[in-house]
Amino acid sequence: MNAVALGFDRTLLELKMYSREKEAVFFSFLFPIMMLALFSVIFGDSMGGDSQMSAAEYFLPGMISAGILLTSFQTMAMSVAAERDDGTLKRLRSTPMPPVSYFLGKVGLVVTTALAQQVLLLAVAKFAFGVDLPDTAARWLTFAWVFGLGAFAGTVLGTAYSSLASARTVGAVVVAPMLILQFISGVYFSFTDIPEWLKQVASVFPLKWIAQGMRSVFFPDDLASMEMAGAWEHGRTAMVLGVWAVLGLVLCVLTFRWFKRGTT
Amino acid sequence: MTAISIRGLVKAYGAKRAVDGLDLDIETGEVFALLGPNGAGKTTTVEILEGFRTADAGEVSVLGSDPHTANRLWRNRIGIVLQTSSGLDLLTPREILASTAHTYANPRSVEEVIAAVGLQEKADVRIAGLSGGQRRRLDVGLGIVGRPELLFLDEPTTGFDPQARRDFWGLIRTLASEGTTILLTTHYLDEAEHLADRVGVIAGGRLLALDTPANLGGRASEEATVAWLEDGERRTLRTATPTLEVSRLADRFGGEVPELVVSRPSLEDTYLTLIAPHVTQDDEGAPAATTTRKVPA
CATH class of the missing domain: 3.10.20 (Ubiquitin-like (UB roll))
Incomplete structure (x- = not known):
């Protein structure tokens, strides 16, 4: 088989392993959907001040953004760290499989799970909580590129980040920073409530920009005035996510190791 | 025909020379056992041959190529049974064997491999539910599914019960009779005696003795x-x-x-006599290889 066919083969294997790991399914795949349901049940129809949004409408962009980061960054950081530690990567390296097939398998996993999660999240928002989804092509186009750039950046950054963790420490090393980032990036509550200096910190990382991009897709345009710059800033969003994607790719190439530290 | 050729191999970690000028030839079709105490340089040597580590000095040729620069075509001709394989718990033996087989140009059939390693009844069970011996047999299955010309076996029967070891030896002899060259490292002297055409004893990164199991260290004439x-x-x-x-x-x-x-002196007696100058009691009382370079000629 050639490298691409082997990559497809790896994707199927990755999906089998992912779907059989209940923790992964729960904490990265279903988590944003459950959070959306939880917020909707707790806060009901009275969110967003004057604009009279329901909680489901209000939190949908944040949950979509959190979902993108969980299925790309968290999945990659945790699985690559574990596979490096338990010798899976070494075993793969001992076969004639081209290295690129391994990464194609991971990309296939992320693309499949992230897309499935978004479809499920949107379906639950629409049919269970009555959220009106956008009806213009322009908004869905924005959704597509924010999703694509965000998931790509998350995948390469997660792979690079995996070098910092071992199987033993991966929970703390990956999950804690993710949680902090989600809070300061305005995923779980209004970004306007966050102090200015913390907003500046959040603005360095991709999640704030993914969330802002997703708000521009799902929120009425008059809410753009609530953003830091008073506008949706699509150009800057694309630029920041693009820079992170390229930086992540370079870090991946420079830091990726097939063997555990101290064993080569 | 020489399958593996090692000349003046040196590999140091800091000040310690794990491999210190090793010379060795292994012929095509041979079953060769590499013995030595922990820290003797066995694993380092084998990992250099497998292309996982780079040598500091010396020349190594495996199936005609330098393992470190060898390509996919070379990997296609070798099989490696690693010391441990975890991380497969969520898959079944059939799934991981099929996926591994796909990476080779001319693999064995998955069914054939499952039968060869005796995992017919566990072929579709999650690997998490396999015993230690069954997992080890799966490791061997993963090593041979690509129909390798040269198979590396690193301590293959550690943790096996006596019957599982006998069964495993049968499998290795079958592979050898089909012409597979096998390089085996083991701590079990009886295993080397049963399987190997020749035995090499290394300690302190050097070859101390090299002979058939029956003749090692002048056993036959003792x-x-x-x-x-x-x-x-x-x-x-x-x-x-x-x-x-x-x-x-x-x-x-x-x-x-x-x-x-x-x-007559058992292979174990002979082996222990050979490595005695290289093994000291450390503070905890456990035997450990010395780092001394005073190797008797």
Whole structure:
């Protein structure tokens, strides 16, 4: 088989392993959907001040953004760290499989799970909580590129980040920073409530920009005035996510190791 | 034909030379066992041959290529059974064998491999539910599914029960009879004796002895010990002509000699004598390889 066919083969294997790991399914795949349901049940129809949004409408962009980061960054950081530690990567390296097939398998996993999660999240928002989804092509186009750039950046950054963790420490090393980032990036509550200096910190990382991009897709345009710059800033969003994607790719190439530290 | 050729191999970690000028040739079709105490340089040597580590000095050729720069075509011709494989818990043996087989140009059929390693009843069970011995047999299955010309086996039967070891040895002999070259590292001397055409003993990163298991360290020419019971006492006699001694004893007893035993130094005795200068008791009392370079000629 050639490298691409082997990559497809790896994707199927990755999906089998992912779907059989209940923790992964729960904490990265279903988590944003459950959070959306939880917020909707707790806060009901009275969110967003004057604009009279329901909680489901209000939190949908944040949950979509959190979902993108969980299925790309968290999945990659945790699985690559574990596979490096338990010798899976070494075993793969001992076969004639081209290295690129391994990464194609991971990309296939992320693309499949992230897309499935978004479809499920949107379906639950629409049919269970009555959220009106956008009806213009322009908004869905924005959704597509924010999703694509965000998931790509998350995948390469997660792979690079995996070098910092071992199987033993991966929970703390990956999950804690993710949680902090989600809070300061305005995923779980209004970004306007966050102090200015913390907003500046959040603005360095991709999640704030993914969330802002997703708000521009799902929120009425008059809410753009609530953003830091008073506008949706699509150009800057694309630029920041693009820079992170390229930086992540370079870090991946420079830091990726097939063997555990101290064993080569 | 030479499958593996090692000349003046050196690999150091900091000040310690794990491999210190090793020379070795392994012929095509041979089963070769590499023995040595922990820290002797076995794993380092094997990992250099597998292309996982780079040598500091010396020349290494495996199936005609330098393992470190070898490509996919070379990997296609070798099989590696690693020391441990976890991380497969969520898959079944059939799934991981099929996926691994796909990476090779001319793999064995998955069914054939499952039968060869005796996992028919566990083929579709999650690997998490396999015993240690069954997992190890799966590791071997993963090593041979690509129909390798050269197979690396790193301590393959550690943790096996006696019956599983016998079954495993049968599998290795079958592979050898089909022409597979096998490089085996093991701590079990009886395993080396059963499987290997030749045995190499290394310690301190150097080859101390190299011979067939029967002849290693001059075993065959060593004096034998004849022991028997006479007048309620255990008698022993060391002799170069044990057959003659037994025949004399038989004459003297007029038939059966009570509790007769004729023994030669076991491979283990010979091995322990060979490595003794390289093993010291450390503070915890556990044997550890010395780092001394004073290797007897």
